[in-house]
């Protein structure tokens with residue numbers, strides 16, 4: 001790919017809606033979707049099954065057309081493009097699939113060459129570029145094998161090499177690691193992150209694995225019932241998920257859980273007698289290691305119990321999660337103190 | 353068996369092979385585009401044209417539902433037009449081919465429809481035209497199925513070719529009827545049957561062998 005100067009293209013959805021004709025009426029798959037995907041970003045799309053993720057992704061290369069609104073890729077309107085113009089846009093948008101979709105009748109080399117044959121690239125150049133692409137995904141030794149002779153991870157590498165063959169500005173991934181084991185998933189993701197870094201192309205990916213996003217996505221969009229319910233930088237979404245859907249997706253991936261004996265006794269309402277308020281503190285960035293709790297204890301004279309805690313990373317940025325309890329009557333004061341020191345707090349409940 | 357009879361058997365075998373080969377080749381050449389079109393013109397498919405698909409489907413079914421022996425007789429005027437005569441081996445190729453085309457078209461349609469729709473989607477995403485998808489994806493991926501379909505067509509045509517004796521066609525079937533049955537020469541009849549069995553077996557084995565070689569879907573076929 002040496003000769004190509006690749007750069008990512010921006011993708012924008014502007015008031016996009018999509019309805020499908022179905023038996024007994026039509027299905028609204030997407031409604032009022034506004035989304036700006038930054039050029040060169042890795043943007044993750046999450047949402048439940050049937051939420052509209054694939055429909056959204058498939059609009060970027062015109063496999064689906066918007067019923068309303070506008071989809072732009074690199075400044076070109078893909079939603080209305082037809083014929084040769086649409087095919088030209090498609091050559092700038094690579095796609096990888098959950099089930100790889102490789103041709104069983106072609107070797108690794110043949111599969112990687114296919115998009116270039118379709119684009120009418122001269123044979124000599126196809127040969128050269130095919131070699132480069134296969135090397136990029138580390139499959140030199142398997143270049144003459146057929147897909148049936150490859151493992152799932154190797155097949156997806158072929159899929160990635162094929163998707164890069166026409167020098168795209170955007171790479172779409174529809175659950176590309178869902179059929180792979182965790183270890184293979186990791187290597188495929190590292191490859192995608194590497195490609196994003198080296199070639200600068202924009203990656204838009206659907207995934208069910210939050211750990212995938214945490215590790216490689218710079219941005220996240222959450223989709224629910226055909227609408228984008230939350231979007232932003234991965235770090236912000238992971239450390240302060242606003243929408244209940246996002247929270248339920250992230251639970252178990254980030255944040256520590258309450259010890260069982262406390263969780264069982266936790267009540268949402270403050271009980272009558274003396275009780276303690278359980279607070280989740282999300283430490284952001286550098287402050288994660290500050291001895292803030294000791295300072296608060298000294299400054300306010302409140303007794304703080306630390307219940308559980310962990311420090312994690314989103315991207316390469318650390319954030320901490322700490323569960324503490326303070327006397328219920330001092331809760332508001334303690335939270336105000338923490339907030340004034342740029343910490344996020346959340347009341348989980350009370351124990352009597 | 354006399355040298356004369358052996359010569360006749362050899363000649364008849366040659367005539368049968370000639371009729372079947374020509375009918376298969378023309379049938380495949382004409383049946384391929386029809387089969388591809390039948391597979392791709394269904395509603396929502398690559399060349400979505402449901403109305404045309406329907407009409408063509410009915411036409412194909414109609415041709416296939418005419419018993420071969422009736423087809424042979426019914427198209428005699430057409431055969432005379434094409435072959436210049438309605439009698440003889442070359443003339444017999446006409447009804448054989450007319451029967452082969454819709455049969456092969458259906459077999460190819462089925463083979464094409466077996467191709468995973470994910471591959472069509474991947475090709476569309478690459479910016480392929482419908483024609484490129486057909487040439488570079490559908491036909492190569494369906495090749496094992498197409499090969500088995502053509503094998504079935506050859507075997508069926510060997511059987512059909514035995515019937516064209518009824519209108520002056522020649523070949524093994526004709527020989528079997530005229531000598532084996534009408535002149536009551538059971539050894540000729542037996543020889544004809546044995547040769548037909550061998551031909552069918554050979555066609556079947558060859559077809560399966562080729563299909564295995566072009567089928568890369570299972571790892572065991574490496575190096576083919």
Ligand SMILES: Nc1ncnc2c1ncn2[C@@H]1O[C@H](COP(=O)(O)OP(=O)(O)O)[C@@H](O)[C@H]1O
Pocket residue numbers: 020021022027028029047048049050051052053054055056
């Ligand atoms: N081609 C189609 N025809 C009819 N309905 C469809 C089609 N594609 C998707 N849908 C419907 O649109 C909704 C969103 O589908 P999809 O985008 O595939 O969801 P996801 O990828 O999030 O699971 C679903 O209700 C689905 O049934």
Ligand SMILES: [Mg+2]
Pocket residue numbers: 053054055
């Ligand atoms: Mg989906």
